[in-house]
Amino acid sequence: xxxxxxxxxxxxxxxxxxxxxxxxxxxxxxxxxxxxxxxxxxxxxxxxxxxxxxxxxxxxxxxxxxxxxxxxxxxxxxxxxxxxxxxxxxxxxxxxxxxxxxxxxxxxxxxxxxxxxxxxxxxxxxxxxxxxxxxxxxxxxxxxxxxxxxxxxxxxx
Amino acid sequence: xxxxxxxxxxxxxxxxxxxxxxxxxxxxxxxxxxxxxxxxxxxxxxxxxxxxxxxxxxxxxxxxxxxxxxxxxxxxxxxxxxxxxxxxxxxxxxxxxxxxxxxxxxxxxxxxxxxxxxxxxxxxxxxxxxxxxxxxxxxxxxxxxxxxxxxxxxxxxxxxxxxxxxxxxxxxxxxxxxxxxxxxxxxxxxxxxxxxxxxxxxx
Numbered sequence: 001x002x003x004x005x006x007x008x009x010x011x012x013x014x015x016x017x018x019x020x021x022x023x024x025x026x027x028x029x030x031x032x033x034x035x036x037x038x039x040x041x042x043x044x045x046x047x048x049x050x051x052x053x054x055x056x057x058x059x060x061x062x063x064x065x066x067x068x069x070x071x072x073x074x075x076x077x078x079x080x081x082x083x084x085x086x087x088x089x090x091x092x093x094x095x096x097x098x099x100x101x102x103x104x105x106x107x108x109x110x111x112x113x114x115x116x117x118x119x120x121x122x123x124x125x126x127x128x129x130x131x132x133x134x135x136x137x138x139x140x141x142x143x144x145x146x147x148x149x150x151x152x153x154x155x156x157x
Numbered sequence: 158x159x160x161x162x163x164x165x166x167x168x169x170x171x172x173x174x175x176x177x178x179x180x181x182x183x184x185x186x187x188x189x190x191x192x193x194x195x196x197x198x199x200x201x202x203x204x205x206x207x208x209x210x211x212x213x214x215x216x217x218x219x220x221x222x223x224x225x226x227x228x229x230x231x232x233x234x235x236x237x238x239x240x241x242x243x244x245x246x247x248x249x250x251x252x253x254x255x256x257x258x259x260x261x262x263x264x265x266x267x268x269x270x271x272x273x274x275x276x277x278x279x280x281x282x283x284x285x286x287x288x289x290x291x292x293x294x295x296x297x298x299x300x301x302x303x304x305x306x307x308x309x310x311x312x313x314x315x316x317x318x319x320x321x322x323x324x325x326x327x328x329x330x331x332x333x334x335x336x337x338x339x340x341x342x343x344x345x346x347x348x349x350x351x352x353x354x355x356x357x358x359x360x
Contacts, residue, residue, distance in 0.1 A: 028287045035184045035290065043184060050177050087265050088177040091287045
């Protein structure tokens with residue numbers, strides 16, 4: 001059982017580090033982990049769940065606002081949703097999503113339709129990618145605990 | 158640390174329209190041993206405080222009801238639909254019942270004129286989002302020091318900043334001009350780029 005735990009812990013450590021190195025997560029995610037303890041063991045997962053729900057809602061708002069068939073695009077409406085997504089992605093450490101929001105905001109400000117549509121597609125892909133990766137990470141945590149081990153603290157630096 | 162007139166825990170009212178941010182700020186405050194009430198708008202905050210009466214006045218009954226839920230600190234996001242954090246700040250400072258409560262503004266945008274505007278209106282501090290544990294710890298210490306100062310001195314109309322310099326004997330606190338709101342270097346974890354400073358240079 002110990003060999004399994006060690007192996008899982010190593011996988012968890014490597015995977016976590018790769019997520020930071022590939023720019024999916026930044027130090028705000030680390031900050032969130034600090035807020036998790038035995039009293040609130042699922043805090044990070046709960047916040048990320050809320051974040052992904054936010055993504056679905058906001059991206060749908062953006063898509064609706066960018067729909068040209070209903071008339072002229074209201075870029076301030078798009079921008080408002082992008083601003084909110086930028087805020088929540090920043091709060092959870094979703095680094096790539098946040099970076100995309102920065103570009104997206106610029107396209108909104110310059111009323112660049114193609115740019116906005118491109119960003120919308122990219123942000124949709126990006127949050128889904130992150131969601132999958134974090135699911136894998138949380139699954140690893142579960143496996144470690146089920147095997148009787150402790151989830152290691154991963155030092156990113 | 159003695160808490161002077163405060164009950165054993167600071168009760169913080171956190172105002173933010175983002176569900177994610179509310180959850181995070183709530184946890185940040187709870188882990189820093191604060192009681193927390195979160196609301197999603199300035200209007201709801203005023204309602205909670207009992208300031209949403211016809212003239213913006215509070216009903217005495219509401220205050221009495223809430224004695225045990227007395228708010229010691231208000232932390233609010235700046236950009237919110239409806240009442241902005243700045244407008245909420247103004248309403249609180251206009252109220253005789255609540256103007257003594259410290260108000261802290263949070264924003265994801267580091268806009269100097271905005272910061273100054275809030276400080277001039279009486280905000281205690283301005284936090285750049287995303288808010289970290291170190292920010293909350295620093296804030297809590299500030300609030301408790303301000304509270305102790307009020308307990309120890311007769312209430313005067315001295316501006317808070319002078320009060321802080323008088324009572325603050327901590328060697329790590331800012332010793333620059335009184336316009337500085339960089340309250341502490343107690344926490345060195347926080348990169349200086351995250352700090353709200355009135356002076357353009359960073360320490």
